[in-house]
Amino acid sequence: MSDWMVTQSPGARRRPRALSPLREHLRDTFWFAPxxxxxxxxxxxxxxxxxxxxxxxxxxxxxDYETLDELVRFAEDAKAVVNAVGSAMMTFIGVVFSISLVAVQMASGQFTPRVVRLFVRSRITKATFAVFLSTFVLTLLVLTAFDSAGDPRAVTSLPLVQAVLTLCMVALSLLLFVLYVNATLRLMRISQVIARIAAESFRVAASMPAPTGGRDAPDLGPATAWVPHDGRGGVLRDVHIARLVRVARKHGVVLRLIPRIGDFVVPGTPVLAVHGGAAPPRSALRRTVSVGVERTYHQDLGFGLRQLADIALRALSSAINDPTTAVQALDRIVQFLAALSRHPLDAALHRDRRGAVRLVQPVPGWAELVDLGFTEVRTCAAGSPQVTRRMLAGLDDLLLLAPRDRQKPLLRHRELLRQQIAHTTPNPTDRAFALHPDRQGIG
Structure with missing residues (x-):
């Protein structure tokens, strides 16, 4: 029987926590912060x-015209500084933009195109662009506030506070530029990219609903209605869980999400199954399902493993031939699977404030996650003893952590790896070396 998860215990009286995907969508854009x-x-x-x-x-x-006269002279000096800042800031913006493009191009070619999302989601990159553009806009606004009148009695505006504010923005821009360069250089290192992917994956795992304590899933019965996808075709990015729960409670039904987060959804195909009544009106379900051109971390448990496997595959390709990078990716794959080894999987039950199941959301099962993490890497690792030794050590560690009913896929991959090495490595000494578990691969 499948394991299940729920957002809260049946006896809880609180409303389900709002899980609006708006915040995640804004993080995946580059225009909002600037x-x-x-x-x-x-x-x-x-x-x-x-x-x-x-x-x-x-x-x-x-x-007090004497003080005004001194402030006028100060404003003239400040105007020259503001002019210089305005001219230099566009050059600064061009430098930052060029660095970003080079970093993204290198990461996409060396690691995998899917890691470009890390640069888009980088807070320091967005903050740097936002502050630089804001400083440039501020200089233009401050320049319009200068009064050309030389007589203190006729002065109507002296941008003193504005000039000080501009200097503060310049100081902040310089500080952010140093932090930005440091962060970009870190993201160009494969170990940092892999660690960032792992951190995002653990964040998704931590946001998964808590288990009910072993209670079986309710019998939903046959579907009484279907809700087709009437939007554009694309990858299912996420769903608005709180809104779907409210809609299902209001209409007295249970909704079951048919595609999994990360699946490609074709217009006209069923996206929600309705149990226990008629389908809610289309207006109530509007904007509860988000479809895009690529997957996101939000609610997608397998996306991190997909990227780690891609990095390992790219590293094992004949063009790059970097087994050490593949070992680093396997380190995080094993760590992530170890964290989920005893966590309920397969589906998530989301309940309303009265404890009634209102939404059933499919999530990857244990066997699917193990296959995602190991299958493709295993097929390419036969010629690299460093990778095979690390994979065997990782499988042994997972066998120690996983309960008995979850050991079958691990044992299957271990046996398939042994058979593959036996087939590709005829020399008994080399074969024994490649089959020796080692958490560092080869030292």
Whole structure:
């Protein structure tokens, strides 16, 4: 019988935690952070401009023209600095953009095209672009606030606070530039990329619903209605779990997601099965299923393993021939599978606040995750004893951690690897060496 997971215990009275995919979608975009930062800096500039105007008006009311004259001279010096900052900031932006393109191109060619998402999701990269663009916009706004009148009595605006704000933004830009270069250089190292993929995968695993304590899944009975996918074709990125639970509770039905997160969905094919009543109206289910052109980490338990396996395969190809990288990818594959070795899998039950099952979401099973992590790497590893030794050590570790009912796929891969080595390595000494488990591969 399949293992099951639920969002909360039946006796809980709290509403299900909202799991809106909006935040994850925004993290996968590059326009939101710079746009929000430029809007924010415009609002801050309005406040600084009002403060500058208030200072000038106060000095004119007090007839403190000597102080005003000094501030006018300071403003003229500040204008030259702001002009220089505005000219240099576009060059800075070009440098950052060039570094990003080179890093993305190198990572895509050396590791796998799917790791480009790490650069897109990088917070420091977005923050750097956002601050640089905001600083450039701020310099343009500050330049419009300078008053050409030379007489202190006729001055209506002196961007003093605005000039100080611009200098602060420049200092922040320089700091972020140093952090950005450091972060980009780290992401160009394969060990850092693999560690980042593993961290994202563990975050997905940690967000999975908690088990009910071994209770069996309810009998849903036959499907009473089907909800077809009426949007564009593409990869199922995620679903709005909280909204689907609310819709199912409101209409007194149970919804079952048919495709798994990461599956390609064809328009017109069923995406939801309805149990216990008629299908909810289309308007209620609008924007509950998100389809895109590529997979995301959000709710996709197998995406991290897919990337790690791709990196290992690319490293074992004849063009690159880097078994050490494959061993590093296997380290994380074994670590991730070890974390899930006793976790309920196969499907997730999401309940409403009264404890009734309202949404059944399929997730990869244990055998599927093991196959995803080892099958393709195993078929390419026969000629690399470093990889075979590491894989055998990893399988042995997983056999110690996994319960008895989950050891079958591990034993199957161990035996298939032994047969493959026996077929490709006729020399008994080399064969014995390749079949010796070693967590470092070869030292």
């Amino acid at each position: 746009t929000a930062a430029m809007v924010a800096v415009f609002l801050v500039w309005l406040g600084a401009q009002a403060l500058d105007t208030a200072v000038v008006e106060a000095l004119q009311e007090e007839r």
